[in-house]
Amino acid sequence: MTGAARVALFGFLCAISAFAFAKPPLDYQPFPPDPPPSGKLDPVGPRTLRGDIPPPLVGPGPYFRLPLVDESAWVVVETRSTPFWQAGRLDPVLTNACRLREFVSATPNRLVARFNGEKGRGFLQMIPVGYRFLLIDPRGFSTPEEIYYFRDSGLPTCQVWVAGRVVIRRLDPVRGTSLPKPAPNALAKRLAEIRSWPK
Secondary structure, eight states, X not given: OOHHHHHHHHHHHHHHHHHHTOOOOTTOOOOOOOOTTTTOOOOOOXXXXXXXXXXXXXXXXXXXXXXXXXXXXXXXXXXXXXXXXXXXXXXXXXXXXXXXXXXXXXXXXXXXEEEOSSSSOEEEEEEOTTOGGGEEOTTOOOOTTEEEEEESTTSTTOEEEEEESOOOOOOOTTTOSSSOOOOTTHHHHHHHHHHTSOX
16 A cells, blocks of 8 residues: 555544544534423313314315325315315216226325315315316216316225216116126025034
8 A cells, every 4th residue: 555545544534533523513402302291182072082083174085195295285276165065966986986996086186176164164176177187087987078076086985076067877776886796696605604614
């Protein structure tokens, strides 16, 4: 190792040791202690289970499940003084398809309708006319003249209301669902299998 290399290595080691043994800056302050009520729940009422959270305001569904770094603001397309369940006509077929994730509002959708009535206040995601690119519809349920309002889009509690030129949709009265028809005598076969188990 040459003399220049030794000098460079010595200087590098001195710099590292200076950082390792350096004192904190003069304005350094330790973190303040937590306030006394931190980590405690508010007192609950006589009919409330301990730890329960009051029902929140109806929000636009999966918007609240986005990463915290996503700070895009809502775009309030319309404001009404009626309850959110009067956004339009509740469509059972689209609601069922939404719960199966076959008719959902795209998660990044920020278009919302605000409802300020005394009852049913909240926000609903909406797909206005001309914004079909925000709609996930692999089975082709949508029509160009309809406006869709989503509550809990893509979740088992999803509900879809339709406004505009509404197309009448009905569930199959036999099945009442978009799931495949159950096999005949499936329940009887399952009961016989359970009864055959060793006791």
